[in-house]
Amino acid sequence: MSNQRVGVIGGGQLAGMMATATEKLAIDLLIQTPHKDDPAVAIAHEVILAPIDDANATQQLAEKCDVITFENEFINLEALKKLESQGVCFRPKLSALSPLLDKYQQRSYLKSINIPVPKFTTLEALSLTDFNFPLVIKARRHGYDGQGTFIIKNSEELNHLLEKVNNIPLMVEDYIPFERELALMVARNVKGEIVTYPVVETYQKEQVCHWVIAPANISETVQKEARQIAEHLVTQLDVVGIFGIEFFLTSDEQLLVNEIAPRTHNSGHYTLDACDISQFEMQLKAVTDHPLGSTQLNCLGAVMVNLLGYENSHYDYQEKRQKIANLPHTYVHWYEKTESRVGRKLGHVTRLIKDHKIAPETIAKEIESIWYRNQ
Structure with a gap:
């Protein structure tokens, strides 16, 4: 009986650490990742060297796999939806990822299903009569490990940030003095x-x-x-x-x-x-x-x-x-x-x-x- 073949979009350490379970579960991992020295390349059964948002490469991956999953969320969602409509099996389904990839849309979705979140808005809709400093401002896409997150203490810092961000879509939220x-x-x-x-x-x-x-x-x-x-x-x-x-x-x-x-x-x-x-x-x-x-x-x-x-x-x-x-x-x-x-x-x-x-x-x-x- 042949192994199940699981495709992974992304080849960093998260994909690399999946290798600890592949033999136990009789799974072959196939990886789509841009660089031959990415951490998961050494453990993969097969590698497609391509950017993770390259849908043509994902099509090639799909032809070799039973199911495709994700190491990260920096994907080309619209292009992948075309593949899903053609029968490619993504897990999670793209409909599960769609409301989460943009941080403002994620917050809006969580609020809509009654999950408690800090008060938030878009930068365009920000009113300083509704929010007090300090503020947290986040890039709506592609921020991780603190990248794209700014703690803003006053109007001067806010104006300085706005001069630097070059129309990047941003979300604003309450600063939570958490325990x-x-x-x-x-x-x-x-x-x-x-x-x-x-x-x-x-x-x-x-x-x-x-x-x-x-x-x-x-x-x-x-x-x-x-x-x-x-x-x-x-x-x-x-x-x-x-x-x-x-x-x-x-x-x-x-x-x-x-x-x-x-x-x-x-x-x-x-x-x-x-x-x-x-x-x-x-x-x-x-x-x-x-x-x-x-x-x-x-x-x-x-x-x-x-x-x-x-x-x-x-x-x-x-x-x-x-x-x-x-x-x-x-x-x-x-x-x-x-x-x-x-x-x-x-x-x-x-x-x-x-x-x-x-x-x-x-x-x-x-x-x-x-x-x-x-x-």
Whole structure:
């Protein structure tokens, strides 16, 4: 019996980490990605070297695959809709992605299905009588890892930003003085089976995730509400796949959805080591219609730390990686990127928590102290 053939649009580290489950699930991964040194190329059964928004390349991918899924959402939606109308099987369906790719449209959709979100508007409709500084302004498309997100403290900063953005479509939202930031991975398969992973706490600096603590130290009420929001969203959208949901938690325990990632997500990387079924295996299970299985932790908890570039170089940081790997119950995942740039995700580290003697924040800071030492 031949393996199922799954096409992936995108060849970065998220696609690369799917390889951990392909043999177990009898899946061949075929990748569409622009560069021969992209992280997923080394693990792919077959590669089509082409930009991820090249629909002609996606047509070639479809001819070789049973189903196509996504590593990221920077796609040519209109062109892919033509392929879908011709019978190409995308999971999630394009109708599930369509309301999410533009951040303003995403917020509007979430509000329409009664999911709580911060107050928002378009830049064109902004009235400073309705919003107070500070404001958050986001590029409506293609922003990630803090790119395209601006915290604006006063009118002078707003005017300065408007001079720089060159008619890029922007969304404006309330700045939420949150107690903490949370995230949750949720998966759904063709039969409508839904599973959620533990709610985690994310620690951000300048809108970039530096570390994740699983599980989050929050009330059962907040956990339950987060799960209900996630299940409601994927049911309304008829999702087949896995989504990441980012939340703000306010001081009065109100949950607000910040953003939706319609794919595997950085906040779920801990699942590779801390859960029996990782988020990457879960995505493949969902899109190939396997039973989803357990999302439980296999330990008391985990801390995931991103290894972010802090210089421009071509260097593999082997010595630092080894020092981190020598810590107890610690796993280093290196993305084999050939170039380091400031803020670029080069890898991540998971430390399993076997007892509660050391605070998770202390663990994260110890890993960062090794990584950023002598930078």
